[in-house]
Amino acid sequence: MKRFVRRVSAKPIIWSFVLGMCVVxxxxxxxxxxxxxxxxxxxxxxxxxxxxxxxxxxxxxxxxxxxxxxxxxxxxxxxxxxxxxxxxxxxxxxxxxxxxxxxxxxxxxxxxxxxxxxxxxxxxxxxxxxxxxxxxxxxxxxxxxxxxxxxxxxxxxxxxxxxxxxxxxxxxxxxxxxxxxxxxxxxxxxxxxxxxxxxxxxxMQQTVRASVRTAGPLAAGQAVTVFLRLERVTGQSMLPADLIETHSQKIHLLIIDSSLTDYHHEHPQPTGTPGEYVFSFTPRKPGGYRVWADLRPYPLGLQLYAMTDIPSLTTGQPLTDRAVKFKAIVDGLNYELFLDQNQLKVGRPAVARLRITTADGKGFTQLEPIMATFAHIVGFSEDYKTVLHMHPTGPPVLNPSARGGPELLFQIFALQPGFVRLFAQVQIDGRSRFAPFGVQILP
CATH class of the missing domain: 1.20.120.290 (Oxygen-evolving enhancer protein 3 (PsbQ), four-helix up-down bundle)
Known part of the structure; x- marks a missing residue:
């Protein structure tokens, strides 16, 4: 059995958006x-x-x-x-x-x-x-x-x-x-x-376009209602019936500020207007936020990301922390990420093991199902364009009374090199917790 090793720090490399980068x-x-x-x-x-x-x-x-x-x-x-x-x-x-x-x-x-x-x-x-x-x-x-x-x-x-x-x-x-x-x-x-x-x-071929408008100004610490519009490049509205449900939802919104520290995962609901969906969140940072709509639209049914921005009258903070980080403490629990290889490289799948323990080192086994699994990992690149969305290996968790932990296996598969901020999302006592990590993807 291959021993899991922790990846050592490396200097940051620029990572470019998988669907938007122009390379000669x-x-x-x-x-x-x-x-x-x-x-x-x-x-x-x-x-x-x-x-x-x-x-x-x-x-x-x-x-x-x-x-x-x-x-x-x-x-x-x-x-x-x-x-x-x-x-x-x-x-x-x-x-x-x-x-x-x-x-x-x-x-x-x-x-x-x-x-x-x-x-x-x-x-x-x-x-x-x-x-x-x-x-x-x-x-x-x-x-x-x-x-x-x-x-x-x-x-x-x-x-x-x-x-x-x-x-x-x-x-x-x-x-x-x-x-x-x-x-x-x-x-x-x-x-x-x-x-x-x-x-x-x-x-540059995009098949779905996203845009947003807000019911009020975006301000740190204040809840805001956001209206998301999804349409095909032809202008046709994207209805719920046009989308395949994945992990219990038809639309997953991955939302983060420019410093890559304040992450939100939301599921908008349709309004009475075709192609329009609504959600609310409370930003904790100044400036605008970027949104990736994680979708599987018909007719192909393949996963894609439609990206847009939530504007703000204030200026966002830059990304300053690019440290490689495999440990986090959130609400008294220890989160640690282990890799099955010394380096993460473009186009080469790597197994990541997430382990959650209590303050005294005991394995935590009370993870609740969230979106039909016990955890999700989302990653954001330093280029503020590229995202990763990963789920644990294994079948869906459909029993709401089931409990998981202390370890979950994921697979990291990156298509471009660079620094990535990862967030592990779990649910405990009915509330989502987010543990941040930092990794480098090498060419």
Whole structure:
């Protein structure tokens, strides 16, 4: 059994928003060194939105197949964001690339997203047999979608999707098990094709827009009523029926101030106006607050975040505390986070163990169910754009009388590097408690 170790401090690195960062891929390619040799050379494939999107799809489907076969169902939700960017980019460009049968292509892309969403749902419920059945549908639809692309695009996507890098020299890439010319180590780390690598053609595709208005001015220490509006990019209102319920709610709002210290998790309720939802909260810091609406909208049913700001007449505080932190004390209880590896890295899942103890060191076992589980962890990047939302491994907790603790296992899967403020949310005596931590994600 792998021993859990605590991650040591590292200097902060800037982290960019997974759906909003514009990266010039040529600059990255210029810094990447391909390993020479007949069995290792990996020429960079011709890059286009279609190549990148198909490479993303290929990697996602491979990971889904691996997770189901190894019964690691808790990891399946990790792939939603990447898949959503790829599918939405292809859907948006389906009519502009001169593709024949664009209507059938879009229908099959949508069906693929729906199939992965169905697999996600069965995996969240830890249903192995049903997940295997849904996976077969995913694979069949993926092969159908892949057939729409030309042989040239399929070959380039295959090359892009199967690159590996040296664990010691990340700029050295090549075929799996090839040897790094700098240190002799095997190239054993898959290079994930991520949304931030795809540039504006894919990364900027947003399908849902969020906006807010308040019933009064935003002021520290004063409760405020906030009205959230959700609509598709076409302007169509997002109704409750357009959203899939996840962890007992259709909309999860992740709200925080600019100093990344005052976190709120709210669930807005529909008003009489289509597409409008209302909630209230009490800010504890000056300045505006940023809101991420965590959603799974139809027709694809894949997780996405719609971001907006709650404005204020006052100035917010900057982020000044970037310390790596694995311990917190909240209301007399000790919270500690352990990692199964020394470093957290982009695109590499890591197991995190949250342990809660009393002041005398005894395990705390009276955690109450909150949103169908015993804890949630949400993370905010120093760039004030990127978020993580994690749940413990295991089936949903549907019995309100059930109690949990002292340990819960999570999986951290980051798509960009940088400092992240984490908040573990639990419920005790009917009230939410939030324990803050700080971690660094390395490239």
């Amino acid at each position: 891929r040529g600059a990255e390619a210029a810094q990447t060194q391909n390993v020479p040799g007949t069995n290792t050379v990996m020429p960079a494939p011709p890059l286009s939105s279609s190549v990148e999107a198909l490479a993303m799809l290929l990697q996602v489907v491979n990971r889904l197949e691996h997770y189901v076969k190894t019964k690691d169902l808790g990891s399946i939700h990790n792939e939603d964001t990447i898949l959503g960017v790829a599918l939405n980019g292809l859907l948006a460009n389906a009519n502009t690339e001169g593709r024949e049968h664009a209507g059938a292509f879009k229908a099959d892309l949508t069906a693929l997203g729906q199939a992965v969403s169905a697999l996600h749902g069965q995996a969240d419920r830890m249903k192995q047999a049903q997940s295997e059945a849904e996976l077969r549908n995913v694979l069949a639809l993926f092969y159908k979608v892949r057939a729409y692309f030309t042989e040239s695009i399929r070959t380039s996507a295959q090359t892009l999707a199967y690159r590996y890098r040296c664990p010691m020299h990340p700029n050295v890439t090549g075929k799996q098990t090839a040897l790094c010319p700098k240190c002799g180590m095997e190239l054993d780390q898959l290079v994930r094709v991520l949304p931030a690598d795809s540039g504006t053609a894919l990364a």
